[in-house]
Amino acid sequence: MKRVGVLVSGRGSNLQALLDACTGDFPARVACVVSNIAGVYALERATLAGVPALVCSHRGKERSAYDAELRAILEANGVDIVCLAGFMRVLGPGFLAGWPVINVHPALLPAFPGLHGAGQALAYGVTQAGATVHLVDEGTDTGPILGQATVPVLDDDTEDSLAARILPFEHRLFVQALRQVAEGRVEVVGRRARIALRTGEERWMR
Numbered sequence: 093m094k095r096v097g098v099l100v101s102g103r104g105s106n107l108q109a110l111l112d113a114c115t116g117d118f119p120a121r122v123a124c125v126v127s128n129i130a131g132v133y134a135l136e137r138a139t140l141a142g143v144p145a146l147v148c149s150h151r152g153k154e155r156s157a158y159d160a161e162l163r164a165i166l167e168a169n170g171v172d173i174v175c176l177a178g179f180m181r182v183l184g185p186g187f188l189a190g191w192p193v194i195n196v197h198p199a200l201l202p203a204f205p206g207l208h209g210a211g212q213a214l215a216y217g218v219t220q221a222g223a224t225v226h227l228v229d230e231g232t233d234t235g236p237i238l239g240q241a242t243v244p245v246l247d248d249d250t251e252d253s254l255a256a257r258i259l260p261f262e263h264r265l266f267v268q269a270l271r272q273v274a275e276g277r278v279e280v281v282g283r284r285a286r287i288a289l290r291t292g293e294e295r296w297m298r
């Protein structure tokens with residue numbers, strides 16, 4: 093059973109998807125949740141689930157010092173895999189060397205990285221938007237892609253309506269990717285993640 097550390101900064105709907113999935117024969121459990129911002133709803137979700145909810149503020153800290161502090165917290169909680177569930181900080185090499193790190197993003201990467209992925213897609217005028225789950229490297233929303241799902245853009249969409257249509261796919265992709273990583277079925281070759289798929293499992297969801 094793998095122990096997962098989930099980093100958050102906000103409402104935590106992706107965290108909730110992971111908490112809900114991590115039961116029964118799922119190969120991972122959430123060991124701790126760490127937020128860089130106090131008082132966010134994600135921390136309450138962790139507490140409600142009986143999982144340690146911790147705050148590690150980035151304020152006034154150099155990147156490397158912050159990375160080391162976060163890493164120490166996750167190590168103290170025996171974490172094997174890290175999930176970034178709406179965590180709004182970029183992590184450096186000192187952190188990333190420690191474990192596989194999985195991120196979810198509300199756009200079809202490599203298009204529209206950074207903030208407001210759904211809003212960027214809408215403003216660009218694409219007809220298909222979507223979600224991406226990927227392994228994290230030192231860039232912003234770069235790193236080997238584990239799975240993607242496409243979502244149609246409708247004529248009357250706003251950023252909020254499009255982001256809301258994308259969100260359930262983020263949740264499904266994230267849970268699937270965590271399972272694949274926890275079961276040791278992901279191998280990275282160059283830029284590409286090769287995944288040993290199980291029967292009925294699709295890497296590209298739609």
Ligand code: GRF
Binds near residue numbers: 177262
């Ligand atoms: C999600 O859209 C995620 O892709 C992005 O930030 C949002 C976080 O949502 N990185 P939540 O906190 O998981 O509800």
